[in-house]
Amino acid sequence: MRKNSKSIIVIAAALVGVVTLFFADIQKVYAHHAFGAEFDPNLPLLLKGPLVRVEWINPHTWFHVEVTKPDGTKEVWMVEGGTPNSLLRRGLKRDTLQPGQIVIVDGYQAKDRSKRANGRDVTLADGQKFFMGSSGTGAPYDAPGKEQRK
Amino acid sequence: MIPSVVKSLRVTIPFLMFAAVAGSAWCQAPARPANIPRIAGGKPDFNGIWQAIGSANYDIERHLARPSLMLRKGPHSQIAAVPLLRLGAVGAVPGGMGIVEGGKIPYTAEAQKKREENRANWLDRDPEIKCYLPGVPRATYMPFPFQIIQSQKNFFIAYEFAGAHRDVYFKDPGPAETDSWMGQSVGKWEGDTLVVDVRGMNDQTWFDRSGTHHSAKLHVVERYTMMTPNHIRYEATIEDPDVFTAPWKISLPLYRRMESDARLMDFKCVEFVEELMFGEHRRKPLERP
Amino acid sequence: MRNRWIVSNALVISLAGIGVAADSHRTPDGHPDLSGMYDIATLTPLVRPANVGGRMALTDAEAQAIAKTAAARMESQNKASDPNRAAPPTGGDGSEGAAGNVGGYNTLWVDPGQGAFKIDGKWRTSIIVDPPTGRMPEMTPEARKRAGERARGNRPNRGDAWWIKEGVSPGPFDDPEMRSLAERCLLGFGSSAGPPALSVLYNNVKQIVQTKDTVMILNEMNHDARIVRMNAKHDPADVRRWLGDSVGKWEGDTLVVDTTNFNDTPALFGATRNLHVIERFKRLDDRTLLYRFTVEDPTVWTTSWTGEMVWPVTENRIYEYACHEGNYSFTNILRGARLLEAEALKSMSKK
Numbered sequence: 001m002r003k004n005s006k007s008i009i010v011i012a013a014a015l016v017g018v019v020t021l022f023f024a025d026i027q028k029v030y031a032h033h034a035f036g037a038e039f040d041p042n043l044p045l046l047l048k049g050p051l052v053r054v055e056w057i058n059p060h061t062w063f064h065v066e067v068t069k070p071d072g073t074k075e076v077w078m079v080e081g082g083t084p085n086s087l088l089r090r091g092l093k094r095d096t097l098q099p100g101q102i103v104i105v106d107g108y109q110a111k112d113r114s115k116r117a118n119g120r121d122v123t124l125a126d127g128q129k130f131f132m133g134s135s136g137t138g139a140p141y142d143a144p145g146k147e148q149r150k
Numbered sequence: 151m152i153p154s155v156v157k158s159l160r161v162t163i164p165f166l167m168f169a170a171v172a173g174s175a176w177c178q179a180p181a182r183p184a185n186i187p188r189i190a191g192g193k194p195d196f197n198g199i200w201q202a203i204g205s206a207n208y209d210i211e212r213h214l215a216r217p218s219l220m221l222r223k224g225p226h227s228q229i230a231a232v233p234l235l236r237l238g239a240v241g242a243v244p245g246g247m248g249i250v251e252g253g254k255i256p257y258t259a260e261a262q263k264k265r266e267e268n269r270a271n272w273l274d275r276d277p278e279i280k281c282y283l284p285g286v287p288r289a290t291y292m293p294f295p296f297q298i299i300q301s302q303k304n305f306f307i308a309y310e311f312a313g314a315h316r317d318v319y320f321k322d323p324g325p326a327e328t329d330s331w332m333g334q335s336v337g338k339w340e341g342d343t344l345v346v347d348v349r350g351m352n353d354q355t356w357f358d359r360s361g362t363h364h365s366a367k368l369h370v371v372e373r374y375t376m377m378t379p380n381h382i383r384y385e386a387t388i389e390d391p392d393v394f395t396a397p398w399k400i401s402l403p404l405y406r407r408m409e410s411d412a413r414l415m416d417f418k419c420v421e422f423v424e425e426l427m428f429g430e431h432r433r434k435p436l437e438r439p
Numbered sequence: 440m441r442n443r444w445i446v447s448n449a450l451v452i453s454l455a456g457i458g459v460a461a462d463s464h465r466t467p468d469g470h471p472d473l474s475g476m477y478d479i480a481t482l483t484p485l486v487r488p489a490n491v492g493g494r495m496a497l498t499d500a501e502a503q504a505i506a507k508t509a510a511a512r513m514e515s516q517n518k519a520s521d522p523n524r525a526a527p528p529t530g531g532d533g534s535e536g537a538a539g540n541v542g543g544y545n546t547l548w549v550d551p552g553q554g555a556f557k558i559d560g561k562w563r564t565s566i567i568v569d570p571p572t573g574r575m576p577e578m579t580p581e582a583r584k585r586a587g588e589r590a591r592g593n594r595p596n597r598g599d600a601w602w603i604k605e606g607v608s609p610g611p612f613d614d615p616e617m618r619s620l621a622e623r624c625l626l627g628f629g630s631s632a633g634p635p636a637l638s639v640l641y642n643n644v645k646q647i648v649q650t651k652d653t654v655m656i657l658n659e660m661n662h663d664a665r666i667v668r669m670n671a672k673h674d675p676a677d678v679r680r681w682l683g684d685s686v687g688k689w690e691g692d693t694l695v696v697d698t699t700n701f702n703d704t705p706a707l708f709g710a711t712r713n714l715h716v717i718e719r720f721k722r723l724d725d726r727t728l729l730y731r732f733t734v735e736d737p738t739v740w741t742t743s744w745t746g747e748m749v750w751p752v753t754e755n756r757i758y759e760y761a762c763h764e765g766n767y768s769f770t771n772i773l774r775g776a777r778l779l780e781a782e783a784l785k786s787m788s789k790k
Contacts (some may be wrong), residue, residue, distance in 0.1 A: 041541050
């Protein structure tokens with residue numbers, strides 16, 4: 001994680017422990033699927049190519065990315081994201097990501113060796129996360145409110 | 151002087167004619183029923199557990215009974231396809247006068263071809279088999295009850311099948327931000343009729359078990375009107391420029407479940423289809439057809 | 440009739456005088472109107488962290504630090520990545536919990552809450568308030584044994600079929616029924632719908648629809664609508680449900696919901712069909728409900744335990760969570776296990 005000099009948070013030493021343990025809540029440690037059950041830590045990969053399709057579905061969004069292999073042939077990989085519902089609540093729309101848009105994905109291949117990977121970090125070609133709030137921090141609810149969007 | 155017999159006949163005959171017409175065409179608007187329950191604020195009270203009767207979920211068009219939902223050519227007639235053979239009469243499709251006004255769905259020629267293909271491959275393709283959410287309007291006439299929970303602010307429908315549900319928005323949130331199985335429902339009152347405009351459905355659901363597909367441009371406008379305290383007249387106008395040549399309409403009565411212990415039971419159904427959908431991936435697969 | 444009008448309007452005026460809106464949050468039958476949309480995301484954990492010295496309340500400074508840290512983490516993790524980055528390390532990236540040593544997915548997908556919540560002016564260190572330690576009560580010996588067995592099945596992700604190598608049978612991926620209810624898309628994870636409803640990593644929005652005879656609580660995950668039958672008796676003991684059978688009544692201005700008749704696998708981790716949950720909903724103000732619950736399962740916990748939290752109103756809405764319809768992951772997980780087993784058996788037979 002890169003530090004941002006504009007927002008150094010100074011926390012007294014006594015508070016650090018409390019803060020840390022608040023983020024270790026057992027209820028928050030689990031998600032709908034154990035990524036550890038699905039993806040193989042011994043098969044890291046980097047994918048780059050145009051989106052051909054985005055399935056905005058639950059429990060996981062799937063990005064279909066067309067990758068060109070060294071020999072010039074193309075294949076499509078499915079990349080697993082999260083629930084679209086939280087993005088919809090922040091103002092992201094289904095057509096925010098268009099087919100043809102280049103994405104870069106780093107992650108790990110599925111244990112069944114199919115052309116699937118977890119979206120450990122999915123970005124646009126310039127490295128930006130694909131959802132950015134209006135202030136650019138990507139903070140939750142940072143997108144224009146519903147009233148402003150209409 | 152006109153004999154009183156004739157006088158009374160003059161009244162009786164027209165009345166009988168009126169009754170015959172009214173009785174056979176219940177779905178035309180009769181006089182506004184005076185005895186339906188109302189919630190505070192005066193709107194009709196739809197609260198309760200309701201269910202459709204009939205064969206609409208098998209086939210919404212007018213149809214005769216047939217041997218099975220998936221047929222093959224026998225030496226003399228259509229017979230049940232092999233995987234469904236042992237169901238016998240339980241697997242047969244009951245006849246029905248249909249809920250489609252005019253009898254037939256106005257599919258384009260191409261869409262009708264796909265519909266026939268779906269029908270021929272019912273076992274592989276019907277989303278109901280996999281316990282997928284049924285969409286609108288199919289959810290209304292599945293052979294399962296649903297519950298309407300209605301206050302002055304809210305109109306919420308909970309369906310027993312697959313735990314499907316819909317919340318009717320009375321303030322239009324704008325175009326659906328994403329497609330969904332049950333769509334986005336926007337409601338308004340026209341007198342005593344609740345009109346619900348449904349858009350934003352995906353293209354994955356059918357209207358029945360007879361291959362009736364649609365696209366994601368599907369637009370359904372429902373009308374819920376209480377006929378008596380225990381009957382709702384349900385109507386829906388359906389349009390989809392990608393598959394139909396014109397809008398078309400369905401209508402059917404919905405009946406209140408009168409048992410004092412009427413409930414939605416659990417029919418999550420996901421656990422019932424795990425062997426079907428994932429069984430081949432067990433460490434020790436079980437016998438499969 | 441006329442006298443009643445005078446009396447009831449006098450009441451409205453006098454209550455308005457003391458700052459209470461007598462009618463705006465009441466239903467026609469006179470009860471508080473609890474209907475609305477609520478987002479119960481919070482960073483206050485269920486169980487009190489070990490290092491707050493047993494305190495029920497954070498200091499203001501601690502609460503601020505938690506909120507600031509949460510915001511800073513979000514900001515930091517949502518920054519642009521290096522467009523020329525390499526693939527992550529072989530052997531995994533060391534990420535824990537659900538991220539499973541493969542880094543899960545981007546933080547922007549989650550919405551766990553922006554800070555701790557406050558009740559009675561106190562920033563809470565835990566949702567659990569009883570036992571007074573803020574921690575779960577002792578488990579029964581049988582329950583402890585079951586929990587131990589489950590824990591033994593949790594291994595860090597090394598991309599291998601460890602259960603074959605260690606001769607553990609049944610293995611954790613043998614059958615669909617052995618996976619978690621959430622993976623199978625049966626119930627939301629972490630007791631999201633419960634009852635009791637707990638705050639989880641995302642999709643914490645709830646909706647309440649209220650009538651005289653029925654209160655419906657919709658939980659986004661797993662598109663689960665709980666139907667509470669008001670002033671009714673529980674179903675017979677042989678009628679079991681995923682979410683239990685809920686009956687409700689008003690005690691003054693508090694809605695009390697009693698839930699029994701769970702099936703053998705309730706959402707609440709560790710609970711059995713003997714689970715009994717009592718929830719209390721009370722309106723604190725225009726924008727907040729107080730949610731208090733007591734959990735009993737004498738086959739699991741030696742005493743009951745109680746938690747409380749707030750349900751703040753949200754302008755956001757619930758979106759469809761059609762889980763089973765899109766459950767590619769489940770097939771991937773099972774297929775992956777079969778492949779790794781075959782590889783493990785092959786490499787063992789070569790030795």
